Amino acid sequence: MFRQHGRSIGRRAARALAAGLVLPALSLLASACGTGKAPAGRPAGAVEIQLKEFAIEPKVVSAGAGEITLTARNVGSTEHNLVLEQGDRSVAEIPVVGVGKAESVQVKLGPGTYALVCTLPGHRDAGMVATLTVQ
Ligand SMILES: [Cu+2]
Secondary structure, eight states: OHHHHHHHHHHHHHHHOOOOOOOOHHHHHHHHHHTTTTTSSSSEEEEEEEEETEESSEEEEEEEEEEEEEEEOSSSSOOOEEEEETEEEEEEEEEEEEETOOEEEEHHHHHHEEEEEETTTTTHHOEEEEEEOOO
């Protein structure tokens, strides 16, 4: 009786030990999957523009229709933003691009002509506007 009781505790302990060994292995696998998700390289539909006082360059960019990663790099000396407009509708935006920083936004676009604009007061009128053509 006593011996059997002892053995069942031993078995439970063995099971707990096994679980203790399996769990760290699983979490290791999970974290490996997490890093594996990062895209290897720039996607096909990538558009990169530069922001400065007071221009968006290049002035005209084009991309294929579909999922597009829009990246704005601020090479100027004050903060800017980037809004993608179609007509008077805002399609996507990067609220702030700090000096020396690059920020990205992903957006799915159909064929058409879009405007890339910095909407900070006065910046559009000063020249911070460019055209994105999607085909
Ligand atoms: Cu600006």
